[in-house]
Amino acid sequence: MDFRDSESHAALRAEARAFLDAHAPDPYEMYGDDPLNASNIEAHRAWQKTQHAHGWAGLTWPEAFGGRGLGPIEQIIFNQECARRELGLTMFMPGLCMVGPTIIAHGTEEQKQRYLGPLLAGDEVWCQLFSEPSAGSDLAGIGCRAERDGDTWVINGQKTWSSGAADSDYGILLCRTDPTVPKHEGITYFLLPMDTPGIEVRPIRQMNDGDHFADTFLNDVRIPDSCRLGEVNGGWACAMTTLMNERIGMGGMESFRFDDLAALVRERRDRIDPVTRDRIVKVWGWGKTLELLNARIVTKLGMGVMPDAESSVMKLAIARLMSEAADMGLRVLGPEALGRQGTWQNQFLFAPAMHVAGGTDEIQKNVAAERTLGMPKEPRTDRGVAFEDLPRG
Numbered sequence: 001m002d003f004r005d006s007e008s009h010a011a012l013r014a015e016a017r018a019f020l021d022a023h024a025p026d027p028y029e030m031y032g033d034d035p036l037n038a039s040n041i042e043a044h045r046a047w048q049k050t051q052h053a054h055g056w057a058g059l060t061w062p063e064a065f066g067g068r069g070l071g072p073i074e075q076i077i078f079n080q081e082c083a084r085r086e087l088g089l090t091m092f093m094p095g096l097c098m099v100g101p102t103i104i105a106h107g108t109e110e111q112k113q114r115y116l117g118p119l120l121a122g123d124e125v126w127c128q129l130f131s132e133p134s135a136g137s138d139l140a141g142i143g144c145r146a147e148r149d150g151d152t153w154v155i156n157g158q159k160t161w162s163s164g165a166a167d168s169d170y171g172i173l174l175c176r177t178d179p180t181v182p183k184h185e186g187i188t189y190f191l192l193p194m195d196t197p198g199i200e201v202r203p204i205r206q207m208n209d210g211d212h213f214a215d216t217f218l219n220d221v222r223i224p225d226s227c228r229l230g231e232v233n234g235g236w237a238c239a240m241t242t243l244m245n246e247r248i249g250m251g252g253m254e255s256f257r258f259d260d261l262a263a264l265v266r267e268r269r270d271r272i273d274p275v276t277r278d279r280i281v282k283v284w285g286w287g288k289t290l291e292l293l294n295a296r297i298v299t300k301l302g303m304g305v306m307p308d309a310e311s312s313v314m315k316l317a318i319a320r321l322m323s324e325a326a327d328m329g330l331r332v333l334g335p336e337a338l339g340r341q342g343t344w345q346n347q348f349l350f351a352p353a354m355h356v357a358g359g360t361d362e363i364q365k366n367v368a369a370e371r372t373l374g375m376p377k378e379p380r381t382d383r384g385v386a387f388e389d390l391p392r393g
C-alpha cells in the first residue's frame, strides 16, 4: 500500500507548510501549557482570524459561505500540519467542525447567511450544549425542556461539560420538545444566543487547574422560533450530523507527538532503566500502528466512504496512548514532576478526559464490538417507549 500524498495533496501540504512557516504562532507563547484554558480565548481568536485572512479556515465549506470547497482529506492534511506545530487544539473546534457543517446541512438560507461568515472569521465563538447530568453516553435521554409559546420557545433545564461555554457567543442546544413519543423522536435542535436572559454559566474547575468547561443552567430562557434548526422534533438527525462531523474534523489532530517524549528521554538518559526503555518502545509502536489506522481512514474518505468503527478504535487507542505517554513523561522527569506546572504534568492531568470526551472508552468498545466483530447488539428496553414513561435516574 502506498501512503504517500498524491500530487495534488503534496501541493496542498506544501502550500499549508509555507503558510504555517510564515504565520503560525509559537504555541507555548500563545497558550502556555494548557491550550484550552479559558484565558486563552483571545489568542485562539487571533489565530483563527489569521487563518481566515489567508484562506485556511473552513477548507471543506462551500465557497459560497467563505470556504474552499475542498474534501475531508485536504482538511486532514491541514490538521496534520497544524498538529506538527502543536496548533491542533482550538476553541473554535466546536464551531468549525460541528456547528458549521450542521448549519450547512440543515439550516435555512437566512441562518446560513447570518451565522457561517462570523464563525469562520473568528468573530463569533460557539459551544456545544448537548450533555446533561443524566444524559451523556445516552444522549437521546436529554431532559432539558423547550415548550412552544406562540412564536417563542421557553427553555428550562441544565447542560453540563459544555466546553468553552463561558466565552461563547452561541451554543448548539438539544431540547426535549415532545416527551410523549420515543426518546429519539421528541428532540429539537436550537441555535442559542448565549447572552439571552435566563442563562447562567458556571465554570467547572478541573484537576489540572483549568476551567475550559462549564455547567450551563437555563431558566425560562425565551428564544424566537427562528433559532430552531431543522424540523420540530427532528433534532436527532441534526445531532447526528454534528457528531459525525466532529469525527471528521478531529481526524489528523494528533494530540500526542512521540518526538516530544523522545527529546525528553534523550535529555534524561540517566533516568532510563530497561523497564522504561521497554515502555517507550511500546509507545512508539502504538503510535506507528495509529498512523497506519489513520491512513486507512484517510483512504476510505478518499474513496468517498465514511469511516465507521475505525473512528471508534482510533479514539480508544489515542486515549490509551496519551495516558501511557503522559505517565512515561512523568516517570522520566522523576521527582521534578512533583512541581505543579509543566507540559507533562498537564498532559498527565488532562489524559483521563480523553477517555470520556466525545464518547467514553466503553462506548467506543461497544461500537467496535458490534460493527467490526459482529457481536450482538446491546439489549434495549426503551424501543418504542414514550420518553415520559422511561425510568429516569
Ligand SMILES: Cc1cc2nc3c(=O)[nH]c(=O)nc-3n(C[C@H](O)[C@H](O)[C@H](O)COP(=O)(O)OP(=O)(O)OC[C@H]3O[C@@H](n4cnc5c(N)ncnc54)[C@H](O)[C@@H]3O)c2cc1C
Pocket: 127, 128, 129, 130, 131, 132, 133, 134, 135, 136, 137, 138, 160, 161, 162, 163, 164, 213, 353, 354, 356, 357, 358, 359, 360, 361, 362, 363, 366, 378
Ligand atoms: C474534556 C471534555 C469535554 C467535553 N465537552 C463537551 C461539550 O462541549 N459539550 C457537551 O455537550 N458535552 C461535552 N463533554 C461531555 C461528554 O460528551 C460526556 O462526558 C460523555 O458523552 C460521557 O457522558 P457522561 O459523562 O454523562 O458519562 P455516562 O454516560 O454517565 O457514563 C458513565 C460511565 O458508564 C459507562 N457507560 C455508559 N453507558 C454505557 C454502555 N451502554 N455500555 C457500557 N458502559 C457504559 C461509561 O463508559 C462511563 O464509564 C465533554 C467531556 C469531556 C471529558
